[in-house]
Amino acid sequence: MMLASLFVLIYVDPGATLTTMIDASTDALTLCIELCAVYAVWLGLLEIVDASGLGKKLAKLLRPIIKKLFKIDNEEIEKMIALNMSANMLGLGNAATPMGIKAMQAMDDKSGVATYSMMMLVIVNATSIQLLPSTVIGLRANAGSSDPADIILPTILATIVTTSVGILLAILCNKIKTRLARKKK
């Protein structure tokens, strides 16, 4: 992908190459500094959630769904995933990330191949399960929309579609994969 872009750039505008790359890297650094601030707040609050036993309670509540969906049986991971999903639903993608990363690390079997539960967590996070599209509503209000929030209902419906299609596809792929593995044996 990068190579193709570089080849095209040599033809179109060779002078812009390095500046573009450095600008992008600067943007990445700015983003990371912002993320660091955001993560500090959320990880601090998360530690309180964890220490007070609230995380365990939330995990217990969501346990039936998580256990079925991710095929795991580990209290610590269930807790992380429960917090990750709750933050996502509230539209706090950046708060969900550190917990998601922790869950991913705990699920890693060090084999170098992504496990079913890891892929499921990435798919759920990559198909957006947020219930309130606050950024979009804010942008619409700024642009002078007469009713900025009137996209909430279609957005929720579309979100349900994306996430369920993603989950169904993952389950399907897993079934095909296990069947193929069985055939090989």
Place this chain on the structure above:
Amino acid sequence: MSVYILPVLFIVLFIYGFSKKINTYDTFVKGAKGAISLVVSIFPFIACIMVAVALLRVSGITEFLAKCLAPVFNFLGIPTELCELILLRPFTGSGSYALLNDVYVAYGPDSYIGRCASVILGCSETIFYVATVYFSQTKVKKLGYAIPCALIASMVGAIVACLLCRIM
């Protein structure tokens, strides 16, 4: 209404913490400490993907691809104006919000195109960014079917979004 959700949640959390006799200050500090090392370890991955996306945009490849794919997207009920937005969405969050704003300026936030774009952005995520960051701290080299599944799901979501905006 929704502005009250978070503050109320935080108050509940702190009161609950006190009731469990937790030193909230020490606990918060302990958790917040982890933020720096986390960001330091994901920075290289974020930098790499952002450089790649910037090159892709500046070189005009995305625009070219959007033009090529327009007939396919039209067939699926997606307006031509939204092709580039859909193509860039999986790669960049800030970039796609900038494009969304361009759409609002060009067609108005209450137009069919504007509403479609809003719903498409609201129901999708920056797939490649999420996958990069989530897998960055693991030993995984083979991502399996995670990205294709998410991409297909988002595409279906975009088609449904355009359909919903026509009737709602």
